[in-house]
Amino acid sequence: MDIRKLAVAAASAVALCGLSDVACAGQYDGVTINILTRPGPVIAGAVSQRGKEFEKLTGAKIIVNEVPYAEIFPKVQQDWSTGTNSIDVAVFAAGWGVELAAAGLLENLDPYIAKDGKIDVQDIAPYFREFAQKIGGHTMVIQVDGDFQMVYYRKDVLEKNNLQPPKTWDDYLAIAKAINGQDMSGDGKPGYGSCIFKKRNAQSYFAIQTIASTIVQTQGTAQGFQFDNATMKPLINNAGWKKAFELYKETSKYGPPEELNMDIGDTRALFKSGRCGLLIEWGDPGPLQLEDDAKGIKNKLYATNVGSKEVLDRKTGKLVPVSKETAPYAIDGINYAPFSAFGGWGGAVNAKSDPKVKQAAYDFLSYISQKEQSNVDVTMGWTGFNPYRLSQLKSTDLWVKSGMDEGLAKNYMGAINDALNNPNMASDLKIPGAQQYTGVVLDTELARYMAGEITVDEALKNIEAGWDKITKDFGSDEQIKQMALAVGPAK
Amino acid sequence: MSDGTATSQPGISPAGLSQGESWGEWLDRHSRTFFIAPAVTLVLLFAILPTFYTVVFAISHVRFSATGLKFRMVWLENFAAQFTGNQQVHFLGRFTSMSIAGWLFTAVIAGALLWWLYRAVAGGASWVGLAGRLISAAMAMFIALLFAATLLSGNQWGTLLNTLFYVVVGCSIQFVIGLMLAFLCSQPIIGKNFFRVLFFIPLMITPLGVGYAFKMILDVTKGPFQPFWQFVGLGNWAWSTDAWAARWFVILGDSWQWIPFIFIVLLAALENVPKDHVEAAQVDGASSFQIFREITWPQILPVAATVMLIRMIEAFKIVDLPNIMTSGGPGIATESMTLHSLFLWRANNMGDSAAVAYLLLILTVVVCSSFFNYVVVKRLRKARA
DSSP, rough: OOOHHHHHHHHHHHHTTTTSSSSOTTTTTEEEEEEEEEEESSSSSHHHHHHHHHHHHHHOEEEEEEEOOOHHHHHHHHHTTTOOOOOSSEEEEGGHHHHHHHHTOOOOOHHHHHSSOOOOOOOOGGGGIIIEEEETTEOOOSSOOOOEEEEEEHHHHHHHTTTOOOOOOHHHHHHHHHHHTSSSSSOOOOOOEEEEETTTTTTTTHHOOOOOOOHOOOSSSGGOSSSSSSOOOOOOOHHHHHHHHHHHHHHHGOOOGGGGGOOOHHHHHHTTTTTTEEEEEEEEEEHHSSSSGGGGGGGTTEEOOOBSSEEEEETTTTTOOOOOOTTTTTTTTBBBEEESSOOOOOEEBTTTTTTHHHHHHHHHHHHSSSSHHHHHHHTTTGOOOOOBBBBGGGHHHHHHHHOOHHHHHHHHEEEEEHTTOOOOOOOOSSSTTHHHIIIIIIIHHHHHHTTTOOOHHHHHHHHHHHHHHHHHHHHHHHHHHHHHHHHHHHO | OHHHHHHHSSSOOOOTTTOOOOOHHHHHHHHHHHHHHHHHHHHHIIIHHHHHHHHHHTTTEEEETEEEEEHHHHHHTHHHHHHHTTTHHTBBBOOOOOHHHHHHHHHHHHHHHHHHHHHHHHTOOOOHHHHHHHHHHHHHHHHHHHHHTTGGGGGOOOHHHHHIIIIIIHHHHHHHHHHHHHHTTHHHHHHHHHHHHHGGGGGGGGHHHHHHHHHHHOOTTSTTTTHHHHHOOOOOOOOSSSHHHHOOOOOOOOHHHHHHHHHHHHHHHHTTTOOHHHHHHHHHOOOOOIIIIIHHHHHHHHHHHHHHHHHHHHHHOHHHHHHHHTTTSTHHHHHHHHHHHHHHHHHOOOHHHHHHHHHHHHHHHHHHHHHHIIHHHHHHHHHOO
């Protein structure tokens, strides 16, 4: 054999075997991995791009199937339950895995991780490692993204108006009111005080939970804020959620006129064009403001966590001021409960796939999650991947290198670290039927309340009835057990 | 004509073979059955059987497991949930107290239906005919009551009346405009071939494309027409947050797409109206309106009724436009029954989804059969007479 060919082969072998302890050059020749996720470029685009690299490294063929967001879960469940098994990997919300795991459809990834010296799971932030990835104590999902919602504000606009960043939802409303209608984009067009994706069947049900969690959850993550976790009685028809609904509706006064028909794509287009003063969002706006079509807001969109000075007293059902007793994790009299909305995109492997495909699928997920790839992906807004590893949040270097100025990088990392280190971080539902509870029942009734079809009391009562029906369908005892597995024993 | 006895073969005969009948004659006699059998088998396999299989979903609670779907029989619970359970408001609407207008409307409709049934009985209608009328009258009364208890009493209506709104109002608008355009293009005007092609194009666009196009055009804050909306003073008008505006815009998009269908069929019908009849009427001094009413309309009526029936059946299934333009919102203001069923399916609530789909099937069959039997057939008989 030609010496040069030998050298190339050797170099390739080193590169490929360096992928993980198990993946080597040509190891997956002839292996096809079918992946299902949301349409790109966000998520699907990033997965496809890393997929091409993986193909070159291992010989595997990666096919990324894209379906509308709302159809990911039913399609995966139907495909795997009916034995069709045309999908090997589903990249979806970490919380959705519970229902699939309960039905025995997910591969336990612990043995794969044990053999994998590259993934470095200890570098994954504790919340995502222990709550998002694991189901019943076993790792069933590999995180490729870390999700929770924060409030973003236009630093320049607030400074111009001598306003401080919001700390509470009342502050949020006051600032939104003060800056609404001002020209924030420099083109003479009036800006909006607040921009939130309020379209039905989109992301609205996450934003409402970001507000409600700060009022209803006070005793740490395991307490929860959607249910009394010990009984699965809905914790929705109370003064806390009522206030959250009312606050949410109030923000519409300072939002775009067609806000009720705006999804995340619409609000992102709007804030990137510089027309939003405040917004509720995931980690994406941090790097998104560095993109070419967002030049007007580059290094101006800062992040913060917003809380409440009033919290729900579960015994009386009334709102009470924050104190050491009512909200022990409160900071400066404000109860924070950063909501891990969606829980982050993660990949799960079909338990029924061929063993070789399962190993290849795991290796691919590991490849995306490894620091070498992940620490680059999270700095690019278009990927949809947000920080979830400790190494991504240790220093500002990564972010400054991506184009942020030092001030924004510090602010962005600080807000994320504050949330991730908060013992009162609020978990998204991670029990069977999670999508039905929030994505359907909560979302529909919230939309009807926002449209003025029903009152807040009717909405909360309807949600309570809807949630009770779902719990009854799945079995109350089973749901209590799953809830304990998801967030720990009820407090 | 062949002589059976001359060609009959001794020995084994196929089942049903008449004495003295040959194989060839037997095959010939059953040829229609054999020719149609493949088509019937395909329809049974791919249309009828799935429709019946859906009944199993509609009367079950369905769960997914590693070994497949798990069905738990709940019988009519999924249907009852749409009428009396937690889905009632979504499907039927919200009920408080009935307004005076609502009671009056109900009384008028009830009286009219009773009179209609009385006339059928007095006219010597058959038992089958009477049963059909009773079903149609019951459905009409139910819809009238729903209308009176929701819209006429200041309450929100549900997906059932939304669907009927799209069917009745949308199809009526489309029919009137389609007929007018067809009438214009049937006249000797310059460039009529160009207009024929132009008016036909929207029908060839996918409904998803139409939905996105209208959503973009009607985007008042950041769409390509934002300067226009701003200029005409509608820059802050959020049509998508107003229930009635959103419904009308869905109808606008639907009409833009489907008027060409009515147009092209009615144009063909208009061009088949004998010119000598029209010319004779013109010679007699009839006005254009008289010519249309007395000569043209009776002759195109069979086609007009048929095209309206086909359009109505299609309109009952409307899903793409409200899904793309408003996602069923604001609230559930623009959600059709098909979209309602789709959303339930997306939530893996197969039982409720199948129940809503079946209720839509019942509604479509009763409304369209009633329209055909009591409107179309009646008009056709009159026209023939």
